[in-house]
Amino acid sequence: MTNLLQTESLVYANRHNNEQTGRPLLPDVEKRTRFAMGDDILLSMKDITAHSGLSDKHYYSLISRGLFPRPLKIGRSSRWRKSDYEAWLNERAAAR
Template sequence: MTETKRPASNIDRLLRYREVEEVTGFRRSTIYFWMSKGLFPKPLKIGRAIAWRERDIQQWMDERAEVAQ
């Protein structure tokens, strides 16, 4: 059995709404509210869909954790 190794990639994983809700624990209405106030990372538009870079969401959560301490 031959194993194919993938090259290291700097490509960010994109998260859709459901995944962002699961990762952050916040509902869609809260995310929209914070986006309107500039308090949440801006999503990328992909056709009619939107998604967030995983690193942007992780950075946002890390910043919130620092403020809470």
């Protein structure tokens, strides 16, 4: 459980720094959290929306229709495996 708390605090700190500098978010999050999660890190909705440019409302609509992976619930937080998110992106790209 300690690794998860460390991961969430690093993600929060990293998100705060990236909002100020405008750098891409996911590579920094991945680099800082790989030690805690292995190759499959967890992404927050803010991470996903920052990467895609789409709103959280859009994603929650897709979830309710079964078109986007359901989140893992950690307490009251929702997180997605990076591998699930990337698989969903690849499916969308293949369907174009």
